[in-house]
Amino acid sequence: MTMLRVRDIYVRFGGVVALDRVSIDLNRGEILGLIGPNGAGKTTLFNCISGVVQPDAGRIFFDGRSLRRVPPHERARRGIARTFQNLQLWKSMTLLENLAVPMDALGRRSTIADALGNPLSRFAERATMERARAILHVLDLDAHANSLAGDLPAGIQRRVEIARALAMRPKLILLDEPAAGLDAGETKRLADLLNAVRERFHVSMLLVDHDMSLVMRVCDYMYVLDFGKILAQGRPAEIRSDRKVIAAYLGEPNPELPAAPDGAVQPVITSADRKDGTPALPTGAPLLGVKGLAAGYGALEVIRDVNLVVRPAEIVACIGANGAGKTTTLRAISGIVKPRAGRVFFGGRDITGRTPERIAGMGLAHIPEGRGLFPRMSVEDTLLLASDNTGQRVDPSVAYEVFPRLKQRRWQAVGTLSGGEQQMVALARALLARPRLVMVDEMSQGLAPTIVRQLFEMLSVLRSKGIAVLLVEQFVESALEVADRAYIFEHGTAGHEAPAAELRADRKLISGSYLGSAVDEPAAIPSEANGNGHRVDVELMEVLSLKVPPSVKRAIEERATREGRSAGAIALELLEGVKH
């Protein structure tokens, strides 16, 4: 049965037609993939379905009812949840609170009763928290239950976005690039999780992601968008071999050689080329030297005793599981986070503790994971800002050659660009500043496969011009393909260093399975009660939801305190008693 029907949706922003009469159908229990180049309109379609953008024409039906003029919160209550490509967690609230908001939006709760803290409110509150904990448990987020969402690394925040969407007990989840910034192992676990969620909770999903390993693994059916139009649709196997899709989005179907020069383009020197002939690794005085670096946030020390060097015209990759300290290392080098111990040398000078502006001015460009853009500034102005670092005026047209898409968008405010277009702006700005060393955090995040491939090629070009690169990258395989050396991060320190060629041979490393060993248990959906008495089950959620008569709730609460067990366990017991 069709659960979501989108008919002839048309959206334009000024001169840009973001969606041009798009129609899609999604059946109950199905995972539908939506792929397409950056700026194709995928997020815009999500915005139309969740009600934050009004289409200029077209209709959307959910469960047979029209969504016309239905406000976003009402769509949420009808069962449409979503995650955001540009993370939108409530940063100053704990994870439990983040999950609680959508949960009690479903029930009717009175503000006055809440302020008075009356007993019913307090029971509902406890039930909410119980369910929130259960969901955090499923997503392996227990350890962070009371952390503020904004304090967590981006990779974990992405998982919280999914948890928050699940907390709404939706019928349909719209997932906007959930695998961005996840390495191969983590992406595999995400795929397992999505499959398990679908099976246990009968949730349908609409999935946007540029990581084909995820999309191909979980989707039943796919749509491909290009320039706001449906370019193709079909089963994953059909899409993978569709010539139009390959041309517009996937690129040459040989993922083994992403950095290989394809004939006429610029001369590309991959590290593989170097092996025959020139010395394998650049030698000489290091451009960047890091000795015994330690840094952290508040009481938390995230990295300690990090040692690494980058020589001129060398590409160095940092690899390691999410939370291993890569991002913090880059931040400490570029001065965004104050180092607590250790020294950083750049171009022979000690730059430890200098301000980020001064460090950038010396030719060390840092493209942070959050992109660091000003949302109201136009693309062109953002690029011109790069001149502030070199003292001379830059020529944005160089950037437009690399990213032609940006040229069409040059007067658009950066904040309204698609996620991938924003990433292009961040990269272009850094390169225009003519740095001696570029540090890129998750370069390929949010970018379509063809562009990712181009960018890896561009890194080789940079190297041939004498620019060094320090890279943190989710696609470990591609990173190692182009890199000269790599540092493997573990538990907040750069434990191990090796030539990239050596690591490339190590399949286990590339598949992410031993990198992520610390968090490697497969995403477990507990089907039976686990130790805490949490049991994530549709029925349990039903009992704990607010439709239960207050007298029953009170009885449950009393028994829970008397027997010192969780309310959830008792509710479940009662429920089973009723059923038998």
Add this chain to the structure above:
Amino acid sequence: MILGHPVRLAVAVAAFLMLALIPAGFDVGLKFDAALSVVWAFGILSIVLLTGYVGQVSLCQATFAGVGAYAAGMMFNTFHAGYVVGIVVGVVAAFALGVLVGLPALRLRGITLAIVTLAIALVFDKYVFQDHIFDWFSGGSGGWRVDGANLLGLPADSSSHLLAGYEVLLALFVLVALLMVNLHQSGAGRRFRAIRDSELAASTMGVNLTRYKLLAFGLSAGIAGLGGSFYPLIAGSVSPQPFWVFTSLQLSAIAVLMGVRYVPAAALGGFFMAFVPDILTRYGHGTFMGHSYDISYDWFSLALGALLIVQLILLPDGVWGDLHGHVAKAMAAVRVHTQRRVRVA
């Protein structure tokens, strides 16, 4: 416990008793300052709710207090109602105006919203509180006089029983402050904070933005109006001057100075707003080493501006926000210390 954690309740009662008793030894001027400090504490509390919890900007909070004050004065004078009725009408009127002011907030945010609310403050200041068309509401050029009022039989006239009004208002403040703390932790409080952190996420996760923003504006205005409705009682009369635009700006500035996300900051801010200007006028002139000086009321704004700059650099979360962590630590240390002494004894 209806009002939240027993310890919190005990602290609140202790604070009330202390603050209620201290002004008994004051002269009349300082007694009035004490009462006024609670009126402004309500004003700042209303900003804690609206800005600290929900992230909305308003530069007309003193206007809401003024509406409460004039409505109460009008009920007392024109309808000869008991003063308690005046208070209720004042709060309801302020709440209603708050909801109206909240309407533009459904579309606007940030600086634009600030300017719209500032314009509302100007309109009320220049016209509603001062223009003769609204004499029925403002009591004409002389304003309303409130003599011989009582609160449910409790004599509370400003000339003979100034402290009665003060104590009732203080009790109400403690009550509302406790409710605010409860609200913060409750489901509704979470929805408010969700709107503050990301409206986009809040609306798509089931929070009705229209309803909760209007509710926030209404509640906030009602809180300001409750404080304001006591003003005629404790001052004996009401005039436009205390509720003019500049007061709104000062309230906002002091809220930020003290910590806009924290309920206790409202109490600190109320003190500051009522006592500091008066103390400056009293003791801020004289001669020093042969030079006469005069740092009276005019210097208050200057001092406030300077303090704000220092605070933004040193205490970005406000005086209370940044210091209460240290206070809590010190209290814990004291507790450990006394426990040890008890055990020894």
